[in-house]
Amino acid sequence: MAVDAQAVARGDVAARPRREREQELLVWPDLVFIEFIAAVVFTVTFFVLSVALNAPLLNRANLNITPNPSKAPWYFMNLQELLLHMHPALAGVIVPTIALLLLAALPYLDRKAEGQGVYFGTPNAVKITLFSAAFAAVFTAGLILYDQGRHVNVVTNIAQHVDKDWEWPTVLAPFQNVRAIQTGWEWEIPVPEGVQVGSGEHDGELNWPQDFEHVPMPFNGTSGPDWMQWDKPDFLPGWMQALYWYDLNLNLPAFVVELLIPVALMVGLPAALLYLLRRLGWLYGVHDAAIALFTGFISVYVVLTIIGAGFRGAGQDLVLPWDVPRID
Amino acid sequence: MAVTEQPRGPRLGSWLYDKLFHNYVWRSVFRSGYPDTPRNQMLAIATNVFLHLHPTRLHKTHVKITHTYCLGGITFFFFLALTVTGVMLMFYYVPGVDRAYSDIAALETNVRFGMLMRNLHRWMAHGMVITVFLHMMRVFYTGAYKPPREFNWVVGVILLVLTLLLSFTGYLLPWDQLAIWAVTVGTNMIGSAPLLGGETRYFLIGGFEVGDAALIRFYTLHVIGLPLLAAIFMAVHFWRVRRDGGLARPL
Secondary structure (H helix, E strand, C coil): CCCCHHHHHHCCCCCCCCCCHHHEEEHHHHHHHHHHHHHHHHHHHHHHHHHHCCCCCCCECCCCCCCCCCCCCHHHHHHHHHHCCCCHHHHHHHHHHHHHHHHHHHHHHCCCCCCCCCCCCCCCHHHHHHHHHHHHHHHHHHHHHHHCCHHHHHHHHHHHHHCCCCCCCHHHHHHCCCCHHHHCCCEEEECCCCCCCCCCCCCCEEEECHHHCCEECCCCECCCCHHHECCCCCCCCHHHHHHCCCCCEECHHHHHHHHHHHHHHHHHHHHHHHHHHHHCCCCCHHHHHHHHHHHHHHHHHHHHHHHHHHCECHHHCECCHHHCCCCC | CCCCCCCCCCCHHHHHHHHHHCCHHHHHHCCCCCCCCHHHHHHHHHCCCCCCCCCCEEEHHHHCHHHHCCHHHHHHHHHHHHHHHHHHHHCCCCCCCCCHHHHHHHHHHCCCCHHHHHHHHHHHHHHHHHHHHHHHHHHHHCCCCCCCCHHHHHHHHHHHHHHHHHHHHHHHCCCEHHHHHHHHHHHHHHHCCCCCHHHHHHHHHCCCCCCHHHHHHHHHHHHHHHHHHHHHHHHHHHHHHHHCCCCCCCC
């Protein structure tokens, strides 16, 4: 039983008796023997596996022939899968970096010593683990299917049984997939006479997406009144010019699709998971929250890896595993 | 208790035993005999260079297989076995664009047990990535990252990254289509970093595309740079397990 140290200090609970020597074993021979047996079993297993199964060796490397699909090693295929759904900097660098930093910071966020030494050390840990794993898996797979527009296929198939000419309605155009917000959606708002929007010409209305693709950032040196404009920093070396806040324009539709929505989902869904567990009355304290988030992370990692490795065919299309072309 | 056994005269077996294990040379290697008293058994662990990272005693629940599933230990076995098979592969492999692929192909057909060594190395590399993950899950779900083991969890995360990098750098070495395109895809991801992405990628693969420079860089990191780092962090990792009081126990 876990004993709360503060409760012991107050005298509410008796301290656990000091552990007795008869509860202990000697490392020699008890543990050393187990390690030896494990090593033997391990060695035999891998010799048998390696006799039975040959490592792949494809054709000689050739940068002029791109296999379709080209895939990263399997443990990075989750990141490759993310690349299909968000900005490459986010998928390839920022998300894994933050994930690793959070993982390393875990013991400094969940500092209570209680609940260690046994599996699932809090009363609701198993329920939280199962729920979080299912929650993360369902949402990850669901979002991938949504971004591939699979719901459009399903609805269209069903609707065309009723009406042969049915097509996805224009009003739902931005809901074909996430990218459709940028590419498949058009609307305009009229701009009153005499109001100057931006610096360029306009036809009396603001059109989505093309009029939102170069939204000047404040104080970027090229927009606004004269005193807010200055010269290009030519005196800086090239790579520092790239870091300099000059002539920065925001591609708003791309920003929404590639950064805003993915970040909102990656922050919002874990938060929603914690809120849901709290409402269910299962979540007590940081240890429970850590179990939920860690389980969710593992679940997302596994689902992304499986989909990236097993369900992505030529052109990174979503296909069934047996339709993934073999490359040589 | 009375002594019931009569002292026996010398027989062939005990004579042989005496000659084999009580001679001058043997005693110079193993200073004491087989440890059969608790004191000697603890000394056997504490005074042996290979075993001294262990504690001398451990709680009896910790030798139950289901407590750890030996995952950390198996990961370490993977590292050792990968080192052995890796050294053997190095005898036959030259990390150059002209030689690498044909060396691997020759290893499979011309070298006795070459295919076996390569298979072992590859499957164990995959296995190590898997067991590192499973070990991390075991440690997490037993709450073993909690005080006083916070820092050892951080060392573990570093070892996870090193394992992934070791596997990734090894992926390029066969120089086949799988290798070069996996590394191209992987390093392109690094190239998309918001700051200095292109520069980092150039630094990593020594050019704008994966070629000779990338091969020698990955090879050097794979066979010496990363294994050395990993060995150092592993030593700290195991030492801290012992210094932090062995495996986590309920409070």
